[in-house]
Amino acid sequence: MKEQIYTIPVNDAFSEDCECPVCVLEQNLENDSISFMLSPALMESDNRMATNQKGFCRRHFGMLYSKKENVLGVSLVIETHIQHQMGIYKKLLKKSKKGLDADTKMNAVRNLAGHIGKSPTATSKFISDATGFLASLDDNCEVCERIDRIMGRYTDTILWMYFKDTDFREKIKSGKGFCLPHYKLLLESAKEQLSPKQTALFVNDLNELMMNNINRILEEIQWFSKKFDYRNKDASWKNSRDAVPRAINKFVSYGDFK
Ligand SMILES: [Zn+2]
Ligand SMILES: [Zn+2]
Known part of the structure; x- marks a missing residue:
């Protein structure tokens, strides 16, 4: 049974006098996951491909940096992550620019229609796309995904x-x-x-x-x-x-x- 390999950490956590042994398991797993992400092999360019895309959530970027164990590695990750994500974002800006410019010159009738929500403007469409994209940045996290899986x-x-x-x-x-x-x-x-x-x-x-x-x-x-x-x-x-x-x-x- 594959679960048997997890019985030791589970038994150890449930032997602790605490308010929640699953918290003990998760906290240990979170610390292990941070160390795992900071290991030298994971900072090599091939392994950074997945991280470039997903990056980390606010909590885990904070934990990765605070450890101060591999500051260069974190620097390379944040650099490539910014390049990758902002590359996508620049395409959205470019695609939306014409509509945004046109909206700055809209007439009074169009302004009123947009105001009462009858007719979405190019700007409101852009805001919806942009906020969706920006929200997704904190939703995706390599550490969170590893923790959820384990x-x-x-x-x-x-x-x-x-x-x-x-x-x-x-x-x-x-x-x-x-x-x-x-x-x-x-x-x-x-x-x-x-x-x-x-x-x-x-x-x-x-x-x-x-x-x-x-x-x-x-x-x-x-x-x-x-x-x-x-x-x-x-x-x-x-x-x-x-x-x-x-x-x-x-x-x-x-x-x-x-
Ligand atoms: Zn708990
Ligand atoms: Zn996370």
């Missing part, structure tokens, strides 16, 4: 192990559940990967686990707030000292708020 294998493995490995199932059930974005991911994956009956079994367990742990984190965050009351200043923090970053993690997945 996360799919991890979730297949989690579901497979859930029904094959009793110890693993007990580990999930006695854990702290998942963050909401990964709860969503597991619901979607279960529907895709499992039989209808297995889906029902898994979803029932998952819902109970999630609701118990949402209640638990809510109590912890409530106690954290109550500790600011002078009457509680000598009371124990219980488990609440780091409740804020854990509650944020539970709600929005991992991030730079630890």
Whole structure:
């Protein structure tokens, strides 16, 4: 079974005491993916062909640069990416120029028709094409695509192990559940990967686990707030000292708020 090669990282992540073991898997995968992209071989011109086209999203361009491990490589990637994408954009500008110039000289009737949306102008068509193109730049990212692909294998493995490995199932059930974005991911994956009956079994367990742990984190965050009351200043923090970053993690997945 091909999933078996993923059981070690999955088991390791589920052995950690955390708000979401899938966050642990994804964060490790994200860091590995950044290192992989920065490796010297990937900066060679042939390998940069795909990167030229897709580039990286804002988050991952930031991470690639911040590592300062291969600044020349990042410089070559951004240079060729700009050349490639702006080459496409220049063609759109050239194609649209005549219509844009003509629109600057439109008469009052045409102006009114365009204004009330009756008749789209060449300029509005250009804006729609240009904004579509500019939005696509942040949508395409080599790192995001790699993460999505491998996360799919991890979730297949989690579901497979859930029904094959009793110890693993007990580990999930006695854990702290998942963050909401990964709860969503597991619901979607279960529907895709499992039989209808297995889906029902898994979803029932998952819902109970999630609701118990949402209640638990809510109590912890409530106690954290109550500790600011002078009457509680000598009371124990219980488990609440780091409740804020854990509650944020539970709600929005991992991030730079630890
Ligand atoms: Zn998560
Ligand atoms: Zn990305």
